[in-house]
Amino acid sequence: MLDLVPWRHVVVDVRSGDRLTYEVLVGCFRGEVPGIRIPGFYDQPELEAVLTCIEKRVESARDYQAIDLGTVYGVPSHWEFEYTEGDWDSYWGKADAGEAMRREDFSSVGDPVGTWTALLSAAWPQDVVRARHPSTGRMLYAGLVRSGAPLLHFDRAPFDFPDFGRDVAWQLGINIILREGGCGGDLRVYRQLGMAPGNTADSGESPVGNYGLSERLVEGIPSDDIPCRAGDLVITGNFFLHEVTPCTMPSRRLTVSTHAVWLRDGTIALFS
Numbered sequence: 001m002l003d004l005v006p007w008r009h010v011v012v013d014v015r016s017g018d019r020l021t022y023e024v025l026v027g028c029f030r031g032e033v034p035g036i037r038i039p040g041f042y043d044q045p046e047l048e049a050v051l052t053c054i055e056k057r058v059e060s061a062r063d064y065q066a067i068d069l070g071t072v073y074g075v076p077s078h079w080e081f082e083y084t085e086g087d088w089d090s091y092w093g094k095a096d097a098g099e100a101m102r103r104e105d106f107s108s109v110g111d112p113v114g115t116w117t118a119l120l121s122a123a124w125p126q127d128v129v130r131a132r133h134p135s136t137g138r139m140l141y142a143g144l145v146r147s148g149a150p151l152l153h154f155d156r157a158p159f160d161f162p163d164f165g166r167d168v169a170w171q172l173g174i175n176i177i178l179r180e181g182g183c184g185g186d187l188r189v190y191r192q193l194g195m196a197p198g199n200t201a202d203s204g205e206s207p208v209g210n211y212g213l214s215e216r217l218v219e220g221i222p223s224d225d226i227p228c229r230a231g232d233l234v235i236t237g238n239f240f241l242h243e244v245t246p247c248t249m250p251s252r253r254l255t256v257s258t259h260a261v262w263l264r265d266g267t268i269a270l271f272s
């Protein structure tokens with residue numbers, strides 16, 4: 001008889017000496033566990049130092065009002081060109097500016113891209129690198145600072161960014177919660193792969209990217225809620241449908257995030 005275990009996220013308490021392991025990372029990539037939570041990855045003084053810098057920029061953040069998401073450094077996600085205006089020519093200038101802002105804002109705690117690379121490298125036998133554009137070889141941006149509480153969606157490079165995505169076997173999202181959006185605001189992951197692009201949102205609008213998908217896609221599907229408290233680092237397999245649970249002040253919620261993809265050459269590559 002099959003030994004069925006509940007589909008629940010794994011807690012790795014690095015402050016008490018726990019380590020993120022290869023087995024847990026592979027399990028998360030493949031959806032055997034819905035996610036990994038490292039509580040208190042940043043402590044309160046670290047959060048305050050970072051937030052003091054980021055809050056100065058929030059006013060001028062790029063905003064996707066239809067889906068209530070903001071991108072503080074104004075760097076577009078790779079998937080946007082499929083849906084909105086934007087092109088690679090203008091991307092590179094924004095990516096360079098975003099790199100400078102991210103390094104400056106996180107100087108007190110260390111650039112999160114370096115932090116994620118070190119965390120994954122300690123568990124992964126092959127290289128952890130920055131993703132590069134498949135034809136130009138230029139380094140893609142990583143470390144999106146985002147406001148808002150994303151609606152039901154999935155992230156899937158083979159669909160969002162096909163030229164690059166054909167080398168992608170599995171995909172994780174890594175988020176550090178910088179500020180909560182009041183009560184709620186946890187990450188709900190459904191045990192259902194997001195494999196059907198072009199679904200219509202419940203609002204009747206065309207989805208922006210894969211955001212705002214119909215809740216009918218997840219009716220009756222088992223799910224797990226991963227608590228997202230300020231300072232936590234949360235990893236989830238983001239081929240799976242996921243959303244942030246309702247919160248009382250969604251526009252206050254701030255995260256810094258990256259995608260981490262397992263490429264067919266065995267490396268992990270980071271990009272946003």
Ligand SMILES: [Fe+2]
Pocket residue numbers: 150153154155173238242
């Ligand atoms: Fe996502």
